[in-house]
Amino acid sequence: MAVTSRLLRRAPRALSQSASLAYAPAMEHRPEDSALMLRYRDGDVAAFETLYRRHKDALFRYLLRLCRQRAAAEDVFQEAWGKIIKSRDNYRPTAKFTTFLYHVAHNCFIDYVRRNKRHGNTADIEPDTQPDGADCPETLVEKSLARRRLDTAVRSLPDEQRDVFLLYEEAGLSLEEIATITACKRETAKSRLRYAVRKLRAALDESPEAP
Amino acid sequence: MTDTPMKKDDPGDPRVSAAYREMADERTPEHLDHVILNAARGAARPRWNRAIAWLRPAAWVATIGVCLAIVIEISLLPDQEQAEFDSLPQEAAPATEIKRLEDMRPQSAESQKAQRMQKPESLQASDLPRRSDDADAGASADKHESSLEEAETRVRQRTVSDVQSPASLLGNAPAADMAQEVATERYCRESETADPNAWLECILELERQGLYDAARLERELLAKAFPPPELP
Numbered sequence: 001m002a003v004t005s006r007l008l009r010r011a012p013r014a015l016s017q018s019a020s021l022a023y024a025p026a027m028e029h030r031p032e033d034s035a036l037m038l039r040y041r042d043g044d045v046a047a048f049e050t051l052y053r054r055h056k057d058a059l060f061r062y063l064l065r066l067c068r069q070r071a072a073a074e075d076v077f078q079e080a081w082g083k084i085i086k087s088r089d090n091y092r093p094t095a096k097f098t099t100f101l102y103h104v105a106h107n108c109f110i111d112y113v114r115r116n117k118r119h120g121n122t123a124d125i126e127p128d129t130q131p132d133g134a135d136c137p138e139t140l141v142e143k144s145l146a147r148r149r150l151d152t153a154v155r156s157l158p159d160e161q162r163d164v165f166l167l168y169e170e171a172g173l174s175l176e177e178i179a180t181i182t183a184c185k186r187e188t189a190k191s192r193l194r195y196a197v198r199k200l201r202a203a204l205d206e207s208p209e210a211p
Numbered sequence: 212m213t214d215t216p217m218k219k220d221d222p223g224d225p226r227v228s229a230a231y232r233e234m235a236d237e238r239t240p241e242h243l244d245h246v247i248l249n250a251a252r253g254a255a256r257p258r259w260n261r262a263i264a265w266l267r268p269a270a271w272v273a274t275i276g277v278c279l280a281i282v283i284e285i286s287l288l289p290d291q292e293q294a295e296f297d298s299l300p301q302e303a304a305p306a307t308e309i310k311r312l313e314d315m316r317p318q319s320a321e322s323q324k325a326q327r328m329q330k331p332e333s334l335q336a337s338d339l340p341r342r343s344d345d346a347d348a349g350a351s352a353d354k355h356e357s358s359l360e361e362a363e364t365r366v367r368q369r370t371v372s373d374v375q376s377p378a379s380l381l382g383n384a385p386a387a388d389m390a391q392e393v394a395t396e397r398y399c400r401e402s403e404t405a406d407p408n409a410w411l412e413c414i415l416e417l418e419r420q421g422l423y424d425a426a427r428l429e430r431e432l433l434a435k436a437f438p439p440p441e442l443p
Contacts, residue, residue, distance in 0.1 A: 040255060052244075064237055078246060197223060201227050
């Protein structure tokens, strides 16, 4: 009887704790990108800051590997966000904001390529090979070599395949959305992605001793 | 990086994706963050804020304009009052004339008394035989006083009639006649006007009493009656 009453007394607290743990992730407020953009259209700068911090790094990496020059990537990055800011009054949430954002960035990159015909052969991106303090030296060297190989493989991809692969990995877009952005058919996008992944897998499978 | 679940026909490779995500850890430079966020803040100002930015100088201009208008109005106000004051000579002239006449009457009586008191002393030697002149002078003084009273009565009557009939304010002729009539009143006795020196004495006496208008009038009459000799 005493045990039962003790359990009953503890029950509400345990229930509330478990409930809070169970519902905490679900109650986390994470507004949609489109809603944030609409709020920014109405003058809410904080909404834009949230939106920007959510997408800035992925977009920067996409442009960095697409342009293969840091300065060019920064220029295109700034231009793309500037267009997003300017187009806030005309923004309509007819598609995912990510599609809209990467479409704008892709068009800015195309404009950049047209403006600078000499783009493509010079690459000044150096992969971050700084070791983590937690790993042992052998693991660090292995990781560093693997990263270097993958980076080289990504840079050596054809422009269309690299574009599709980066949109797939960085933006998390579907094949339909990638096809929309790159102005090609879905099957074409799928084929490009398949070729890109195959080459990168081959680069990863290469033994470190191989030249 | 992507939260999209792999589809069946997705050609993606989880191992390649994991390796890529491990490799791709570049971050946006901070200066780009500042530039873009500042641009976003600048562009996100509400429209009414921009309207206020335009309204503010307009409000300043309007305020300055109103202030200038008030200053100009105030600076012009005395002139308008003066113009209104000048446009009413018919009303002002009789009142001033009445006051002048009232001021002049006791003074003239006093001056006559003073003259009477002075004349025996000043004229003891030379003018004793002219006693009849003194009598004439007394009579002329009475006559002068009575003429003054008549003029005053006429002025009062005209003032009352002017007040009663505003239409008379429009005409200048009665007031001008009255002013001329009052202005042609004589302040020196006939016996004094016969002699230029006595007349001049009378004029000086008027000036000493402060009756400059009368003195000026008498001086003009003296100049007409005894014009100065032409120089060769």
